[in-house]
Amino acid sequence: MHGLHRYLRQELPIINDFLARETEKLQPLVRSVAGHVLQAGGKRLRPLLTILFARGCGRVSDDVYPLACAMEFFHSATLLHDDILDDSHLRRGITTAHLVFGKTETILAGDVLLALGNRLVAEYGNPCLSLRVSEAIMHTATGEIQELDWINTPTLSQDHYLEIITGKTAFLIQAACHCGAILAGGDPVLEQAALDYGINLGIAFQLTDDALDYEARAEISGKPVGGDLREGKLTLPLILYLEGLSKSRRNNLLSEFTLKTSASKQRTPCLSEQRIAAIIDEVQTSGCVGVTRQRAAYFVNLAAAALEKLPDTAERKVLEEALTHTLQRDK
Amino acid sequence: MHGLHRYLRQELPIINDFLARETEKLQPLVRSVAGHVLQAGGKRLRPLLTILFARGCGRVSDDVYPLACAMEFFHSATLLHDDILDDSHLRRGITTAHLVFGKTETILAGDVLLALGNRLVAEYGNPCLSLRVSEAIMHTATGEIQELDWINTPTLSQDHYLEIITGKTAFLIQAACHCGAILAGGDPVLEQAALDYGINLGIAFQLTDDALDYEARAEISGKPVGGDLREGKLTLPLILYLEGLSKSRRNNLLSEFTLKTSASKQRTPCLSEQRIAAIIDEVQTSGCVGVTRQRAAYFVNLAAAALEKLPDTAERKVLEEALTHTLQRDK
Numbered sequence: 001m002h003g004l005h006r007y008l009r010q011e012l013p014i015i016n017d018f019l020a021r022e023t024e025k026l027q028p029l030v031r032s033v034a035g036h037v038l039q040a041g042g043k044r045l046r047p048l049l050t051i052l053f054a055r056g057c058g059r060v061s062d063d064v065y066p067l068a069c070a071m072e073f074f075h076s077a078t079l080l081h082d083d084i085l086d087d088s089h090l091r092r093g094i095t096t097a098h099l100v101f102g103k104t105e106t107i108l109a110g111d112v113l114l115a116l117g118n119r120l121v122a123e124y125g126n127p128c129l130s131l132r133v134s135e136a137i138m139h140t141a142t143g144e145i146q147e148l149d150w151i152n153t154p155t156l157s158q159d160h161y162l163e164i165i166t167g168k169t170a171f172l173i174q175a176a177c178h179c180g181a182i183l184a185g186g187d188p189v190l191e192q193a194a195l196d197y198g199i200n201l202g203i204a205f206q207l208t209d210d211a212l213d214y215e216a217r218a219e220i221s222g223k224p225v226g227g228d229l230r231e232g233k234l235t236l237p238l239i240l241y242l243e244g245l246s247k248s249r250r251n252n253l254l255s256e257f258t259l260k261t262s263a264s265k266q267r268t269p270c271l272s273e274q275r276i277a278a279i280i281d282e283v284q285t286s287g288c289v290g291v292t293r294q295r296a297a298y299f300v301n302l303a304a305a306a307l308e309k310l311p312d313t314a315e316r317k318v319l320e321e322a323l324t325h326t327l328q329r330d331k
Numbered sequence: 332m333h334g335l336h337r338y339l340r341q342e343l344p345i346i347n348d349f350l351a352r353e354t355e356k357l358q359p360l361v362r363s364v365a366g367h368v369l370q371a372g373g374k375r376l377r378p379l380l381t382i383l384f385a386r387g388c389g390r391v392s393d394d395v396y397p398l399a400c401a402m403e404f405f406h407s408a409t410l411l412h413d414d415i416l417d418d419s420h421l422r423r424g425i426t427t428a429h430l431v432f433g434k435t436e437t438i439l440a441g442d443v444l445l446a447l448g449n450r451l452v453a454e455y456g457n458p459c460l461s462l463r464v465s466e467a468i469m470h471t472a473t474g475e476i477q478e479l480d481w482i483n484t485p486t487l488s489q490d491h492y493l494e495i496i497t498g499k500t501a502f503l504i505q506a507a508c509h510c511g512a513i514l515a516g517g518d519p520v521l522e523q524a525a526l527d528y529g530i531n532l533g534i535a536f537q538l539t540d541d542a543l544d545y546e547a548r549a550e551i552s553g554k555p556v557g558g559d560l561r562e563g564k565l566t567l568p569l570i571l572y573l574e575g576l577s578k579s580r581r582n583n584l585l586s587e588f589t590l591k592t593s594a595s596k597q598r599t600p601c602l603s604e605q606r607i608a609a610i611i612d613e614v615q616t617s618g619c620v621g622v623t624r625q626r627a628a629y630f631v632n633l634a635a636a637a638l639e640k641l642p643d644t645a646e647r648k649v650l651e652e653a654l655t656h657t658l659q660r661d662k
Contacts, residue, residue, distance in 0.1 A: 027473045029480050081438050104479055107412050107438060111445070111472035118449055118465035127456040134449035141442035142358045148435055149360050 003314060004321040008048070015047045018069045022120070026112065029101070033109035036097045037076045045205075046071035046176040049198070049322075053180025056315030057190040066120040067129065067183055071176040073117035074133065078140055078172070080110035121179075128182050136175030143167020151232045154254060156242055161235065162203070165210075170202025177201075189309055196306035197319065200299040205326050207296035210235035212330070214280060214289045226280045229271070232257065236295065238279075240288035253279070293327070300327055334645060335652035339379070346378045349400045353451070357443065360432070364440035367428045368407045376536075377402035377507040380529070380653075384511025387646035388521040397451040398460065398514060402507040404448035405464065409471055409503070411441035452510075459513050467506030474498020482563045485585060487573055492566065493534070496541075501533025508532075520640055527637035528650065531630040536657050538627035541566035543661070545611060545620045557611045560602070563588065567626065569610075571619035584610070624658070631658055 023034045047068035054064040083096040084103055098106040114137065121129050147164045177198030181191045213228045214237045228235050234257070242250050256271060271279070283289065300323045310316045354365045378399035385395040414427040415434055429437040445468065452460050478495045508529030512522045544559045545568045559566050565588070573581050587602060602610070614620065631654045641647045 027476060029476050030473060078442075081442060084435070084438065104415070105476060107415065108472045108476040108479070110442075111409075111412060112469055112476070114442070114445060115465050115468035115472060119462065119469060122458055122461035122465050125458040127453055127458055127461065130453035130458065130461040131450065134446050134453050137446035138443055138450060141439045141446060142361060145358060145360050145436060145439040145443070148439070 003318045004325060007052075007314075007318045011048060011051060012044060014065060015044050015051075015069060015072070018065045019072060022069065022073075022116065026116070029105055030109045030112045033080065033097050033101050033106055034076065034113055036100060037079055038072070042072075042075075044072060045322075046075050046173060049173065049176040049201075049319075050180040050183075052315045052319050052322075053177045053194050053197075054183045055180075056310050056313050056319060057181045057184035057187065057194070058311070059180075059184040064180070064183060067124060067179055068176075070117040070120040070133070071172070071179070073113045073120070074137060074140075074172060077110040077113035077117070078144075080106050080113070082144065124183070126182065128186065129179055132175050132179055132182065136171045139167050139171035140169075143169070143171070147233065150234065154232075154234045154257065156234075156239055156250075156254075158236070158239060161239060165206040166199065166203060169206040169209075170199050173202035173205065174198030193306045193309035197303045200303035200306065201323065201326060204296040204299040204303065204323075207236060207292055207299065208326060208329060211237060211289050211292040211296065213237075214283050226276050229257075229276055229279060236292045237283050237288045240291050241283045241286045244286060244288070297327055300324075334649045335656060338383075338645075338649045342379060342382060343375060345396060346375050346382075346400060346403070349396045350403060353400065353404075353447065357447070360436055361440045361443045364411065364428050364432050364437055365407065365444055367431060368410055369403070373403075373406075375403060376653075377406050377504060380504065380507040380532075380650075381511040381514075383646045383650050383653075384508045384525050385514045386511075387641050387644050387650060388512045388515035388518065388525070389642070390511075390515035395511070395514060398455060398510055399507075401448040401451040401464070402503070402510070404444045404451070405468060405471075405503060408441040408444035408448070409475075411437050411444070413475065455514070457513065459517065460510055463506050463510055463513065467502045470498050470502035471500075474500070474502070478564065481565065485563075485565045485588065487565075487570055487581075487585075489567070489570060492570060496537040497530065497534060500537040500540075501530050504533035504536065505529030524637045524640035528634045531634035531637065532654065532657060535627040535630040535634065535654075538567060538623055538630065539657060539660060542568060542620050542623040542627065544568075545614050557607050560588075560607055560610060567623045568614050568619045571622050572614045572617045575617060575619070628658055631655075 019038055023031055023038060026034060047065075050068035050071055051064050054067075080097055084098045084106055097109070101109070118130070118133065121133050143164055143166065147168060150160065150164060174195060175198070177194040178191060181187075181194035184190065210228065213226065213235065215225070224230075229238065238257075242253060245253065256275070303323055304320065307316055307319055310319075350369055354362055354369060357365060378396075381399035381402055382395050385398075411428055415429045415437055428440070432440070449461070449464065452464050474495055474497065478499055481491065481495060505526060506529070508525040509522060512518075512525035515521065541559065544557065544566065546556070555561075560569065569588075573584060576584065587606070634654055635651060638647055638650055641650075
């Protein structure tokens, strides 16, 4: 991991500085909301991927930062809107923006960050970049809405789960990689490598996230364990666990798990905290979390294969290490 | 108005058809929310302005519709997010989307429409267009957040009011005009005419809206009278009315008018329905609604002057008629 850590040490201050300078220019209230979500930390995975692919595909000039940081603004905007949707109370260990600033302010600040990202991308004067990010954001929001839809009528479909996580997580990560390759000149072979690496890394990233949700302790991840279960989200560890149950036990649990929608269209979970703890315990001891992590490793291998098309550079090495890191992370 | 009505009869079916076809391609839940807000009618002012400026500045080709309709998608997205913010119950006389589909679905559907608009614009391969719309959307969301900020600490500043309505309404209308001129080839004189016409029409449009809010009857406008007052929004008719009061009466009313923010960051109005009716009555009889309409006429004149730089075409005539229509509309 030496290369990855060295790269992070070198690039993170530049990324964070750019993000801070752009945020500083925003209207004060937007600035507060944006600062809240950006300063909460985060891995800066997406900007880093853009930088790595731009350089790994041969871009020498240092003009990649606005493009890279646009990816973080898009990501931050989806986090702001997501936390309202989920009514999450914690994000990366700190209180979520809508509880600090109000829902209305948070929706609008998200809209400003989406538009700011689009502006930073448009300033490159390359229509392929603008097209790429608008498609990725459409997919991301559509993936999230499909997830909501699924919460209302959960079914045991691994394919449908995969489609949803590809939408809500992997497409934006893919776009971050692809935009780097486009900026580097758009060699079709390199672009395809970026597309393949990005989508598979994105899926592996979300699978690991979903595994962590059943194993992580709040003090490490900054999120309470079982958050997905609490929100009524059916993720792979639970799908696998349900598949191993008898039909009657499975249907019982599924019906228990379904959220009730009230007249005000607010969804309220039916599970008590005690039941949630019991289900988490069962899923943990079933080995399904481990199987979820194995599935993540499968997609990481596909991403690794895609990297072979890239020239042998320091950046390719870091992109390889990022794959290992994705599988090993504990938060 | 013959030219305007003939133009509307000719163009509205094409615009609506394009909007319907693009909406049809969306994920089913997004499609329902988008269809709900789009089918509720609306004037299609923004797409029409793009078409008129593209042709009025010399564009012959019929490739303007995706660009024009992108403006309506942006507008629809802001309506969806707005109605959540305002917790409005009616939009154009029908129940607002978030009450039909839920807040979460409505936030995400708005995000999809924003991204769809960006994609339609990006497909032209002209970075000036993408830059223009991303800036306009930043201004729009910032204007809305400034308005929220103002609701918390209202002051009697006509300049600040003008800044807010320019942001939340006029910039997107300006972008609709400007994008038409850019598509037509980007002659600097014609672009400047589009910018000047758009911003002044946009301000006049919002001023008329704010006047209507104190005079319209629900059965005509589809919105209840005094909606702004109910939401704690200080608009020009009320600002002018407050300016005419003695200092003590003014401060009393302002303090009454301020919304209370609860611990949950929800704002609740302090005014009873009886008080609201009394204030509306006072504002109506004060003549301040008429002064607001005169102010709208001032900006319409500035817009008319900008049109003189355009070649003398049927489109320029329609753009002139649109100004008169803006002042005369009763819904």
